[in-house]
Amino acid sequence: MPLDTFRENVIVLARDSTALRPARLAGVRKIEVRGGGRTLLASPMICDDPTVVGPGDAGLPLPAFRRLGVRPGDIVEVAPARAPRTLEALRAKILGETLSARDYADIAADLAAHRWSDMEIAAFLVACASFMSPEETLWLCQGMVAAGRRLTWDRPLVVDKHCIGGIPGNRTSLIVTPIVAAHGLLMPKTSSRAITSPAGTADTMEVLARVDLDEAEMGEVVGRCGGCIVWGGRVELSPADDVLISVERPLRIDTPEQMVASILSKKLAAGSTHLVLDIPVGPSAKVRDRRAGLRLKKLFEYVAGGLDLAIEVQFTDGRQPVGRGVGPVLEARDVMAVLSGDAGAPADLRDKAVFLAGRLLEQDPELRGGAGEQRARELLESGAARRKMDEIIVAQGPSPISGRLGALTAEVVAPRDGVVGAIDCLRIASVARLAGAPTDAGAGLDLMVRVGDKVRAGQPLYRIHGSEASEFAFASDAAGERSGVELAP
């Protein structure tokens, strides 16, 4: 069938199908299609035109043919799919019960196999949001790791860093990875694309190099360079997590438990043994105050402990964006400026990256305790990190996208004399997205002030970049209404 139904698989049957009578289908959630030695779950759809689908036919969209490995005319078996046994556990969770490790392992496996509907996933997430113990979070996380592939590296120490997100700019991974790899520690970094932000680490790296490497390609780059910065999507780590995220996102469910299970399952699946976790704290960050941060830290530590993953949680300054650029091209510019030791490179981005890289280098048993940050700074200042980044970029291959900055620009200026009192991360992210980031890599904004700066009326606060006139106008209007840079009274 020449149909594309986006996320959902479908199977089209005739009203007078000899295989499955429509009367049997009305209450059926999914059809199990077996053929070519594989099994597929698909939602049923009835076709009333016998010239399209005859009584003995089943119509499948092209991707389903590929997944099953069958050809037009091949025989497939169809049967109503049984409701997964894990739905009993879902019902218990809705009633507020605590589930077992076995329940979570089974749930993660069914999620990864797309056996749960969006409705059931939503019910699960909301039930978990109202009550989920630390043990349950650990079990869910273990289940998610077990339900997917797991990368293995032939090294006792595999380091990683991760930020829980929410701070525009803040592209430290692109600096930390080459520093750490230049030192000789293994850092096979998988990263995500933006979901609700103006750029993910993968989006920014893509300005510099290809990021959609598969597992073999990634292995080759890491073997050659000791590190990489690739998009995790091709490697398919923790697929159950991707399924949960696809429902969390539209419902905007963002609980500590899901965050911990999601992040740690991805890290463990990527083969990490040591993780430095960056939790920015600030009034417009994901974590608003120290107390919430401490609760989250404890949960990360508890679950990582259960997974035998060494973790070090660092609270960082989340009161404003890090670096100047917001949006893939602008962020890549900042990163390369720091790596190149440019005099005008953003100091906050450099210092934060050096600090985090130092914490990772401390994991090296060969290094004197306390010398990590100093060593990180040397690797950056000597140009070793920059050379390592160039090596990684060449190994990953040329970027498929244009690195051009958006040609439309507008400056947002201070309405009066004053001192910058706060910069709203959410508003800055929102303006950059309205301008077109990350879909338009060259869109975004370039911050020209930081908290504490004195400004005069009319002085530029940031410059918006865009390529598409209507989007650009949207962003400028929004910034004009409320810039996100607030002057102290």
Add this chain to the structure above:
Amino acid sequence: MPLDTFRENVIVLARDSTALRPARLAGVRKIEVRGGGRTLLASPMICDDPTVVGPGDAGLPLPAFRRLGVRPGDIVEVAPARAPRTLEALRAKILGETLSARDYADIAADLAAHRWSDMEIAAFLVACASFMSPEETLWLCQGMVAAGRRLTWDRPLVVDKHCIGGIPGNRTSLIVTPIVAAHGLLMPKTSSRAITSPAGTADTMEVLARVDLDEAEMGEVVGRCGGCIVWGGRVELSPADDVLISVERPLRIDTPEQMVASILSKKLAAGSTHLVLDIPVGPSAKVRDRRAGLRLKKLFEYVAGGLDLAIEVQFTDGRQPVGRGVGPVLEARDVMAVLSGDAGAPADLRDKAVFLAGRLLEQDPELRGGAGEQRARELLESGAARRKMDEIIVAQGPSPISGRLGALTAEVVAPRDGVVGAIDCLRIASVARLAGAPTDAGAGLDLMVRVGDKVRAGQPLYRIHGSEASEFAFASDAAGERSGVELAP
């Protein structure tokens, strides 16, 4: 498009559609289709065959054509549907907040208009299951009534009775309605088909008469007879409730709040002013003990009070099925036996119906206080109720289904001498459904013992009826494994 997608509307667009580019569709939940002065929400689907759907075409299944009132070739407008504003309230509810009366009115309107996805409905139901105040339950109920049609009757007193369900047999409405109507009170009864039980009131009535009357036909029957027993589905009362139920059912969410809002919204929309509510209490009933029953009673009373609906809650014996037959044809047989005054008619069904009818008759200001039950018994014994039932049956029209009892039978016997200690309502319902009820109206089972009866080894406990060999075998096997009739030790 010759497609039937069951519950969901779809719109099929070309990959190179001039109206909406697929790139704009990937994250879109629904498309708004405007034409013929009406609006429809549909899920997008892409067709890659330009001979089926061209760049300037939109394909719709037949029911969508009908709903919009357009013809092939007519111009329609399509646009990505905006996310409903009520999703903000949903997010607040997920975070455990209390919503306002206005929120619930808007939510019910959006539910009735199918603006929420199953995912969002599930999230709402689970969030409500973890916390929902009595006020919120009232507001949801008011919103559901306002979001649909409301029947009006030109009488100050419109009575109804309702059972919260869960007890096989128990077809008292079919006896109470003719008694009450014979007395002269107005009782326009709308009832439901079975969802998870072996028969709903509408299924059993359909053995005797047509039940899928529309509003005009129902009005005519009530005008002529003073009562009716029709299926509520054609009359479309409280459509938001139907939408909620379509998600509650697969998730088996059955909270007191949703039950109260559902039942009372239907009753108010049907134009009832006085309701007697039957809450059976028993170890395998929906309400397990008196304490849970009292909590539920208070909530019913609070919400009914806010709706200006007079309610009287009666706890009844829910320790075993009521009557002998379970399944449409067998239950209809019991009902007619009671109405006809047959000597062998099940006394428990008769006594319970007389009691409940008596409670409704007490609402008549003309009747001496306390005389209701006596009057109900007179109307039954005199044959007046039977004549009224015949009148209603004739007015509703002939049944479209066969009233034949399933010809395949098997008896389930006592494994040893003993006394019947308990009859498991859930198990009895399950065996009757396995035998084919209610889809096969003649399937079900006929109970031959009651709690307290002495039985001898080999004595029949019940007889299973069925028409289809494989279903019948399923039911017999299940009954053989565990009959549901438990002998006291």
